[in-house]
Amino acid sequence: MAQSTFSTHVGMVDILPDEVDKWQKLERIIHEEAKKFNFEEIRTPIMEQTELIARGVGQLTDIVSKEMFAFDRGDDHYVLRPECTAPVARAYVEHHLDQRGGSQNLYYIGPMFRAEKPQKGRQRQFHQFGAEIIGAADPAADVDIIAFMMSIYDRVGISNTTLKLNSVGDPESRKAYTQVLKDHFRPHLSEMSEVSQDRFEKNPLRILDSKEEEDQPFVEDAPVITDFLTDETAEHYSRVKELLTELDIPFEEDPYLVRGLDYYTRTAFELVSPDLGAQDALGGGGRYDLLIEEIGGQPTPAVGFAAGIERLFIACEELDIQLAEEEMLDVYIVTLGDEARKWGINHLPKLREAGLSASMDYIGRSMKSQMKDADRENARHVIIVGSHELEAGKFVLRNMKESEEEAFTFDEILERLTS
Numbered sequence: 001m002a003q004s005t006f007s008t009h010v011g012m013v014d015i016l017p018d019e020v021d022k023w024q025k026l027e028r029i030i031h032e033e034a035k036k037f038n039f040e041e042i043r044t045p046i047m048e049q050t051e052l053i054a055r056g057v058g059q060l061t062d063i064v065s066k067e068m069f070a071f072d073r074g075d076d077h078y079v080l081r082p083e084c085t086a087p088v089a090r091a092y093v094e095h096h097l098d099q100r101g102g103s104q105n106l107y108y109i110g111p112m113f114r115a116e117k118p119q120k121g122r123q124r125q126f127h128q129f130g131a132e133i134i135g136a137a138d139p140a141a142d143v144d145i146i147a148f149m150m151s152i153y154d155r156v157g158i159s160n161t162t163l164k165l166n167s168v169g170d171p172e173s174r175k176a177y178t179q180v181l182k183d184h185f186r187p188h189l190s191e192m193s194e195v196s197q198d199r200f201e202k203n204p205l206r207i208l209d210s211k212e213e214e215d216q217p218f219v220e221d222a223p224v225i226t227d228f229l230t231d232e233t234a235e236h237y238s239r240v241k242e243l244l245t246e247l248d249i250p251f252e253e254d255p256y257l258v259r260g261l262d263y264y265t266r267t268a269f270e271l272v273s274p275d276l277g278a279q280d281a282l283g284g285g286g287r288y289d290l291l292i293e294e295i296g297g298q299p300t301p302a303v304g305f306a307a308g309i310e311r312l313f314i315a316c317e318e319l320d321i322q323l324a325e326e327e328m329l330d331v332y333i334v335t336l337g338d339e340a341r342k343w344g345i346n347h348l349p350k351l352r353e354a355g356l357s358a359s360m361d362y363i364g365r366s367m368k369s370q371m372k373d374a375d376r377e378n379a380r381h382v383i384i385v386g387s388h389e390l391e392a393g394k395f396v397l398r399n400m401k402e403s404e405e406e407a408f409t410f411d412e413i414l415e416r417l418t419s
């Protein structure tokens, strides 16, 4: 086989025709669940202003400081979106979506870009589905977002997941907690990883997310944020837990759960799966009551989630879940000779107009190769057309599954296939 001169960039993959069925099936499930939960789709551009992402996601996060695909054109600074919450928030402010009244329940499906080191479950172009409820402060909105996310995994059949839950507080709770956390880590800093030493000054909460072995003893006995929540935030967290329990959505509290994006306040959650290996988060999200104001809008509470599509597919593979049924072609026309080919070309549209999927050979292959092709295409029926059939006005209709065949006029064939 000839060597291809070009290839995709590292961490970016082609989705080939054999895989597309499962993508389409999942997208259908997401659209159907969104309808049930009353979410409307929003599609934002793949590129955003660098400043929006830097301000929205947070200058000190790994995403912004290390993983952006960014470039300039004239005076404009572009970035390939690494996530969709800041873009959706931008669209909400830019188009005054608040004026539509009520909270805005929005969802999206699309590619995101992060220049991370690729590994299983981690790509540089990956796909997310996600949703945001903008304009609702009630804990019921947090729970609705979680329920929407879970409903998609339920539909797909991925059930051995754990929903991890925490409250990352509001600025007031966080200020008190950060102080105590720094006091806890300070005496051990020299024994801790370089990453954590760096985070100590910039964002000490992120130390809790450290995967470095030398940090674990100090993370394990660190104080927990839930002991420092203000009354109002503690009340919000309790209500979220009560509602989840009422709705029979199991969760596990994880007081060390901190997310890799800086906009979160109060509720934070992650859905993890034992079937994913090192990159075990299927999805995650939380409340971000300060983001809209941060990017120039009015103070507006909001909550959302996003989930990785490639990771969902990895879980499906591990659990032997077939998302897509095998696609079948209704009819394949096998033709012998030029006149038969003409007949085929003329009759394909008639089959399609009748609602059937239909195909034929365009490269002049032998009858044997055409039959093989029909098999590869999973054809239910084959119509065989040669000079003899053209003369008789009757064509062989072969049922590929039953291996039975009989000659009919074209009209009879149409009737049989559509009845």
Ligand code: HAM
Residues within 6 Å of the ligand: 082, 083, 084, 085, 114, 116, 121, 122, 123, 124, 125, 126, 127, 128, 130, 131, 132, 260, 261, 281, 282, 283, 284, 285, 286, 287, 288, 303, 304, 305, 306, 307, 308, 309, 310, 311
């Ligand atoms: P996130 O946790 O950064 O959150 O990403 C959500 C999910 O996207 C992850 O749990 C994972 O499944 C998938 N994901 C992230 N990075 C990669 C990657 N490099 N390769 C493959 N999959 C990946 C957010 O993006 C927030 N915007 C979620 C949110 C919405 N919060 C509020 N609203």
